[in-house]
Amino acid sequence: MSKTRLYRLLEILDIFDRREGVWVNHEQPPEPLDVVEALRLVWCSIPDAFVSLQEMQEAYGFALNSTEISDVHTYYEEAIRQTVSCREPRTLSQYCKITVRKILHKNNQWLPDGITQLNLPPKLQDYLNLQM
Numbered sequence: 001m002s003k004t005r006l007y008r009l010l011e012i013l014d015i016f017d018r019r020e021g022v023w024v025n026h027e028q029p030p031e032p033l034d035v036v037e038a039l040r041l042v043w044c045s046i047p048d049a050f051v052s053l054q055e056m057q058e059a060y061g062f063a064l065n066s067t068e069i070s071d072v073h074t075y076y077e078e079a080i081r082q083t084v085s086c087r088e089p090r091t092l093s094q095y096c097k098i099t100v101r102k103i104l105h106k107n108n109q110w111l112p113d114g115i116t117q118l119n120l121p122p123k124l125q126d127y128l129n130l131q132m
Helices: 003-018 032-045 053-060 066-080 092-106 122-128
Strands: none
Touching: 003 032, 003 053, 003 066, 032 066, 032 092, 053 066, 092 122
16 A cells, blocks of 8 residues: 555544544644535545545554444545445546646636636536535
8 A cells, every 4th residue: 555545544544533522732623524524525636546444444453443443434434425345446527527626726727716717507516616
């Protein structure tokens, strides 16, 4: 497993732990739904394959028991609004969404204004704005 992939898995675990109120320097914790939404938005914005339970077990099996890993994975699935049975590539529509957003950003068309300027149907705009 690549270092980048391990880092992404660690981010999921960190967010899962923080939902319990583990905050550095006594920061005010965000609302639980804000944390879930942040996790969803991050995973909708990157082209990485979704994380499977087996992959989490391989990465964390030495440090967490299977129930804890399952809890983390369930939290992750609920956040990303996907059921992940195995590690597989994203769908073509997901790759297209990520690519359009990346091209807009590279051309200084800030989101969501750049999406609005494309004059796309509202449903497609919502998809590109990660609202679906």
